Amino acid sequence: MWLVGVWCSVVALATILVTRWIQKWRNPSCSNEGVLPPGSMGFPLIGETIQLLIPSPSLDLHPFIKNRVQRYGPIFRTSVVGRPIVMSTDSKFNHYIITEEGKSVELWYLDTFSKMLPIYGVGSIQKYIRNIALSHFGVESIRERLLPQVEQIVQKTLRSWSTQKSVELKHATSSMLFDFTLKQMFGYDSENSPEKLSDKFANFVHGLMSLPLNKPGTTYHKCLKDQKEVLSMMRGIVKERLASPDKRRGDFLDHAIQDMKTENFLTEDFIVQLMFGILFGTFEPISAVLVLTLKLLSDHPLIVEELTAEHEAILRNRQNPNSSLSWDEYKSMTFTLNVINEVLRLGNVAPGLLRRVTKDIKFNGYTIPTGWDIVLVTPALQLNPETFKDPVAFNPSRWKCLDSYTISKNFMPFGGGIRQCAGADYSRAFVATFLHILVSKYRWTKIKGGSIVRKPILDFEGGLEIEVSEEKTNEDIA
Numbered sequence: 190m191w192l193v194g195v196w197c198s199v200v201a202l203a204t205i206l207v208t209r210w211i212q213k214w215r216n217p218s219c220s221n222e223g224v225l226p227p228g229s230m231g232f233p234l235i236g237e238t239i240q241l242l243i244p245s246p247s248l249d250l251h252p253f254i255k256n257r258v259q260r261y262g263p264i265f266r267t268s269v270v271g272r273p274i275v276m277s278t279d280s281k282f283n284h285y286i287i288t289e290e291g292k293s294v295e296l297w298y299l300d301t302f303s304k305m306l307p308i309y310g311v312g313s314i315q316k317y318i319r320n321i322a323l324s325h326f327g328v329e330s331i332r333e334r335l336l337p338q339v340e341q342i343v344q345k346t347l348r349s350w351s352t353q354k355s356v357e358l359k360h361a362t363s364s365m366l367f368d369f370t371l372k373q374m375f376g377y378d379s380e381n382s383p384e385k386l387s388d389k390f391a392n393f394v395h396g397l398m399s400l401p402l403n404k405p406g407t408t409y410h411k412c413l414k415d416q417k418e419v420l421s422m423m424r425g426i427v428k429e430r431l432a433s434p435d436k437r438r439g440d441f442l443d444h445a446i447q448d449m450k451t452e453n454f455l456t457e458d459f460i461v462q463l464m465f466g467i468l469f470g471t472f473e474p475i476s477a478v479l480v481l482t483l484k485l486l487s488d489h490p491l492i493v494e495e496l497t498a499e500h501e502a503i504l505r506n507r508q509n510p511n512s513s514l515s516w517d518e519y520k521s522m523t524f525t526l527n528v529i530n531e532v533l534r535l536g537n538v539a540p541g542l543l544r545r546v547t548k549d550i551k552f553n554g555y556t557i558p559t560g561w562d563i564v565l566v567t568p569a570l571q572l573n574p575e576t577f578k579d580p581v582a583f584n585p586s587r588w589k590c591l592d593s594y595t596i597s598k599n600f601m602p603f604g605g606g607i608r609q610c611a612g613a614d615y616s617r618a619f620v621a622t623f624l625h626i627l628v629s630k631y632r633w634t635k636i637k638g639g640s641i642v643r644k645p646i647l648d649f650e651g652g653l654e655i656e657v658s659e660e661k662t663n664e665d666i667a
């Protein structure tokens with residue numbers, strides 16, 4: 190009998206503890222008697238992760254954010270993957286947080302990302318990463334070196350696509366970007382490589398958003414395995430270079446090896462991770478932008494006409510019809526750059542900027558405690574109907590009327606402040622060059638796919654297949 194009594198007491202105690210724990214979870218306390226932004230913490234441990242991951246078939250703001258902004262206002266609290274988070278769609282707050290980098294906030298990435306891309310979390314080394322990325326992919330390099338090389342790879346890629354019955358764009362553009370980026374970094378020669386490493390890298394990227402369950406047969410397990418193989422190939426190249434200091438090519442890898450003499454943190458392993466991280470930054474977002482561009486263009490033939498006219502005029506105005514794309518020609522692509530801005534605005538390839546609070550933040554009567562995370566929901570500003578009329582419509586011409594102040598306050602596809610993307614100019618130049626060759630030399634039609642899905646990262650259900658047909662000649666254009 191006494192055993193039943195003890196058992197009942199244990200159950201009662203456990204119930205009280207669990208109830209208290211759930212209550213504490215749902216109503217987290219705030220230091221210094223501050224008030225947390227309104228919101229809901231969802232279920233213990235998983236929080237509201239499942240609601241955030243529910244796919245939405247639209248370019249519009251994900252319903253998770255929309256519903257909460259309606260219920261709680263522009264700054265609200267939630268919990269995702271076990272972390273207490275404040276999400277903000279408030280322009281003033283977002284700009285304030287961007288300027289607080291290194292003071293009351295620091296960069297934060299989801300645990301899966303930080304584990305797999307360790308260089309992205311290291312604050313003090315940020316300056317170095319930024320500088321080396323800018324010196325190889327910044328404006329000077331684009332103007333002096335990269336533009337004709339991008340033109341060449343795009344020409345080669347499109348020629349090859351035109352010999353195929355159909356091309357799955359996400360896969361094909363990712364593969365082009367992988368090969369090109371690694372060629373820039375250390376002279377990677379995809380044609381003579383025994384394996385199609387870009388496929389392994391694509392599996393790795395796909396696995397990043399899967400459940401982090403490292404068991405044979407899971408997507409995550411495959412993701413880790415593929416990452417290992419790509420890293421191992423890169424490690425082999427770094428070792429080879431280190432072993433032959435007399436052979437120098439002046440590329441990204443040589444630059445990093447040279448810097449090992451002055452920067453203590455630059456180890457062999459760090460260089461491998463650095464190249465891997467930059468490859469990731471290039472591969473995924475630019476290919477997503479390219480796919481979305483072609484999807485939107487194939488739905489808007491009049492915009493293709495205007496785009497084609499701009500590029501054919503560039504070719505007609507050329508003194509030597511066979512010369513390659515020049516910097517001035519690139520800079521003259523006003524409409525193309527508006528198309529790219531519009532795709533970046535709608536695509537929201539980076540669904541938010543993530544920061545961790547290192548010192549309590551007070552804003553509009555709310556306190557965000559140390560240790561909490563903040564997501565600056567930049568897509569909310571880019572899809573705000575007060576700034577961008579009919580915000581989900583694809584309308585590149587709207588950029589003709591937007592002033593630079595409105596743009597700087599509401600359009601942040603590449604982030605802002607000291608962490609602004611080091612590859613922004615390169616990404617724009619790559620997409621513009623791709624469009625230049627595509628519309629002036631080829632015809633293409635969508636075969637199938639292209640259904641948009643936000644999870645909340647942009648994806649295309651079933652991919653997007655196109656058919657690319659034969660090159661237009663200079664006579665066709667004249």
Ligand code: HEM
Nearest residue numbers: 319322326470471474475539602603604608610611612616
């Ligand atoms: C469409 C293409 C791209 C998009 C939308 C994009 C977006 C972003 C965003 C939003 C950030 C800021 C992250 C934050 O503040 O938390 C960022 C940072 C960064 N991006 Fe990109 N990116 C793109 C392409 C690239 C490319 C091609 C490169 C390399 C060549 C690159 C290299 C970097 C680096 C190094 C940083 C970190 C900068 C720092 O912390 O100082 N990105 N990117």
